[in-house]
Amino acid sequence: MIDLRLLRDDPDAVRASQRARGESESSVDELLAADAQHRGALVRFESLRAEQKQLGKQVARAKGDEKQELLARTKQLAADVKAADLTVTETAEALRAAHLAVPNLVEDGVPPGGEDDFVVLKEVGLRPELDTVRDHLELGELLGAIDMERGAKVSGARFYFLTGVGALLQMGLFQLAMAQAVEYGLTPMVTPSLVKPESMEGTGFLGSHASEVYRLEADDLYLVGTSEVALASYHSGEILDLAEPRRYAGQSSCYRREAGSYGKDTRGIIRVHQFDKIEMFSFCRPEQSVEEHRRLLAWQEEMLAKVEVPYRVIDTAAGDLGSSAARKFDIEGWVPSQQRYRELTSTSNCTTFQARRLAVRYRDEDGKPQVAATLNGTLATTRWLVAILENHQQPDGSVRVPKALQQYLGRDVLEPVAR
RNA sequence: GGAGGCUUCGCCUAGUCUGGUCUAUGGCGCCCGCCUGCUAAGCGGGUUUCGGGUUUAUCCCCGAUCCCGGGUUCAAAUCCCGGAGCCUCCGCCA
Numbered sequence: 001m002i003d004l005r006l007l008r009d010d011p012d013a014v015r016a017s018q019r020a021r022g023e024s025e026s027s028v029d030e031l032l033a034a035d036a037q038h039r040g041a042l043v044r045f046e047s048l049r050a051e052q053k054q055l056g057k058q059v060a061r062a063k064g065d066e067k068q069e070l071l072a073r074t075k076q077l078a079a080d081v082k083a084a085d086l087t088v089t090e091t092a093e094a095l096r097a098a099h100l101a102v103p104n105l106v107e108d109g110v111p112p113g114g115e116d117d118f119v120v121l122k123e124v125g126l127r128p129e130l131d132t133v134r135d136h137l138e139l140g141e142l143l144g145a146i147d148m149e150r151g152a153k154v155s156g157a158r159f160y161f162l163t164g165v166g167a168l169l170q171m172g173l174f175q176l177a178m179a180q181a182v183e184y185g186l187t188p189m190v191t192p193s194l195v196k197p198e199s200m201e202g203t204g205f206l207g208s209h210a211s212e213v214y215r216l217e218a219d220d221l222y223l224v225g226t227s228e229v230a231l232a233s234y235h236s237g238e239i240l241d242l243a244e245p246r247r248y249a250g251q252s253s254c255y256r257r258e259a260g261s262y263g264k265d266t267r268g269i270i271r272v273h274q275f276d277k278i279e280m281f282s283f284c285r286p287e288q289s290v291e292e293h294r295r296l297l298a299w300q301e302e303m304l305a306k307v308e309v310p311y312r313v314i315d316t317a318a319g320d321l322g323s324s325a326a327r328k329f330d331i332e333g334w335v336p337s338q339q340r341y342r343e344l345t346s347t348s349n350c351t352t353f354q355a356r357r358l359a360v361r362y363r364d365e366d367g368k369p370q371v372a373a374t375l376n377g378t379l380a381t382t383r384w385l386v387a388i389l390e391n392h393q394q395p396d397g398s399v400r401v402p403k404a405l406q407q408y409l410g411r412d413v414l415e416p417v418a419r
Numbered sequence: 420g421g422a423g424g425c426u427u428c429g430c431c432u433a434g435u436c437u438g439g440u441c442u443a444u445g446g447c448g449c450c451c452g453c454c455u456g457c458u459a460a461g462c463g464g465g466u467u468u469c470g471g472g473u474u475u476a477u478c479c480c481c482g483a484u485c486c487c488g489g490g491u492u493c494a495a496a497u498c499c500c501g502g503a504g505c506c507u508c509c510g511c512c513a
Contacts, residue, residue, distance in 0.1 A: 039470090039471070042470070042471060042482080042483095043471065043472080043481095043482095045482080045483095046470090046471070046472090046481060046482040046483085047481080047482090049481090049482060049483085050481055050482070052493080052494085053482090053494085055493075055494090056439070056493065056494045057439075057440085057494095059439080059493055059494070060439040060440080060493095060494080061439090061440090067493095070493075071493055072493090073493085074493035074494080075493060077493080078492085078493060078494085239429090239468095367450085367466095369468075369469095
């Protein structure tokens with residue numbers, strides 16, 4: 001949710017942001033109108049209610065005829081108050097709907113345009129020179145690391161088993177990521193995968209992404225698509241001490257319906273219904289959020305360096321930002337079998353947009369509660385196995401283990417196994 | 420799955436039976452000031468949160484807020500109904 005005060009003071013800034021996203025400006029005007037209506041209704045209700053309370057005190061003191069006379073008056077007033085209250089409730093609902101319809105303000109410097117208008121900020125690492133390229137699934141099967149067939153048998157399309165060194169590789173990768181998170185002072189977390197509707201809505205995933213989300217009808221719970229949901233909601237309704245940013249690194253399984261992606265990335269584990277992820281999450285003061293965003297990005301790059309995968313960093317265009325994000329950087333790793341970069345991490349600065357809905361606040365210098373800023377960023381996911389396997393493959397189908405992962409795997413090369 | 424108890428402004432707590440002087444009591448903590456060789460103690464004041472109005476700002480005024488949502492009533496922390504969370508016990512179970 002955007003800041004309504006900012007909207008009242010400077011509606012053109014919000015309109016400009018909408019233009020950058022390629023979205024309609026009319027939602028801004030609808031929100032302004034809903035806000036004005038709601039405030040008008042509030043003023044009417046409050047003055048009626050004040051009168052009612054005044055008379056109520058007189059009633060308590062009055063006796064006999066005087067009391068009967070007062071009761072006659074207050075009875076009508078009570079009906080008026082009730083009606084005014086109903087109007088307030090209605091305008092508040094309309095305001096909320098209009099409020100939810102307006103996405104976050106885009107940060108200055110974000111490239112305009114849509115999905116293809118991202119800006120490449122940098123490219124790092126040398127792409128491997130391979131005579132024969134096996135894709136990650138072929139390698140995974142050779143190594144006894146990935147079993148898609150039985151994944152499909154047990155759970156259906158886009159499910160898989162990580163087996164043997166595949167399982168070890170993921171766990172090693174995650175240990176490496178957690179070790180780095182701890183080194184930089186983030187608090188490690190293992191978070192719930194099932195959350196209540198308000199947590200899902202508070203983080204903004206029930207908007208345009210609602211069709212991506214698994215819902216458990218019988219229990220009115222949602223399966224998270226990322227631990228961002230649980231981590232953002234972790235401090236909902238709280239007032240935090242944010243002299244320093246509060247940072248977490250959460251591990252959870254992530255579930256995505258992948259509706260509308262039929263035929264896309266059907267091979268291997270690039271696009272699956274369930275995967276695991278380590279996610280960084282930060283609560284900080286809004287004025288620190290831009291700097292914090294760069295910090296998360298730097299930590300992500302450090303992880304990419306540790307797994308020795310070539311990558312590029314892109315600055316996502318305004319039209320491709322999620323509704324909560326003011327800016328988003330993706331790191332894409334090189335995938336030799338596709339001869340292109342694929343997304344391995346994403347980090348978003350949600351400024352106060354998410355925290356406002358979730359009521360996460362801190363106290364400023366004057367002791368006044370203020371809305372915090374939230375940021376999130378991937379530190380490792382199952383998809384990284386794709387880039388690791390493919391970039392470090394050798395002609396015989398074996399895969400070199402990046403130095404930083406060797407201690408977790410207990411070996412420096414993964415060898416093909418007989419099936 | 421069943422039975423019972425609890426939920427009050429950071430923490431603890433009074434108030435709920437018997438609706439209105441509740442503008443929610445007191446303690447702890449915290450903040451400001453006074454006092455004092457220093458410290459401690461003592462004294463005085465302040466301290467839920469949100470919204471609206473007013474204002475350069477401070478102040479002030481109004482409304483909401485006693486877990487949440489309904490209801491009864493002129494009037495609800497208080498009475499009634501529904502729900503959530505926590506705790507205890509019973510049953511079942513990886």
